[in-house]
Amino acid sequence: MKRRILILSAPATLALILFYACGSSQSASTIDPNAVVTATYSSISSHILQNGCVGCHGGSGGYSFDSYSNTMKAVAAGSPSSSLLYRSISSGSMPQSGTHPSSAQIQVISDWITAGAQNN
Numbered sequence: 319m320k321r322r323i324l325i326l327s328a329p330a331t332l333a334l335i336l337f338y339a340c341g342s343s344q345s346a347s348t349i350d351p352n353a354v355v356t357a358t359y360s361s362i363s364s365h366i367l368q369n370g371c372v373g374c375h376g377g378s379g380g381y382s383f384d385s386y387s388n389t390m391k392a393v394a395a396g397s398p399s400s401s402l403l404y405r406s407i408s409s410g411s412m413p414q415s416g417t418h419p420s421s422a423q424i425q426v427i428s429d430w431i432t433a434g435a436q437n438n
Contacts, residue, residue, distance in 0.1 A: 349419055358430065395434050407427060
């Protein structure tokens with residue numbers, strides 16, 4: 319009986335560890351909502367994606383924002399409303415913990431996507 323409980327609780331324990339690791343303050347709490355971000359990938363990446371997204375979305379399963387090519391999997395160039403990145407940040411659902419980008423920073427992401435989401 320004890321062995322069966324251990325087998326059943328191992329997946330639950332792993333799920334809890336992953337949930338709390340993704341929600342930890344190490345990922346999203348370092349976004350500076352006062353940072354001036356320009357409508358370029360390099361500025362958005364260094365001020366928002368690297369500080370608020372890559373902690374959880376940095377290459378392991380799901381969406382990853384650790385590179386331009388990976389970021390583009392969640393971006394529909396020319397259409398912020400069709401872009402998962404923009405919709406998740408503008409709705410407030412991401413990042414799940416820590417500081418969210420300011421409304422001005424979210425607008426810059428929208429502007430970058432509208433302009434074609436170039437790797438600049």
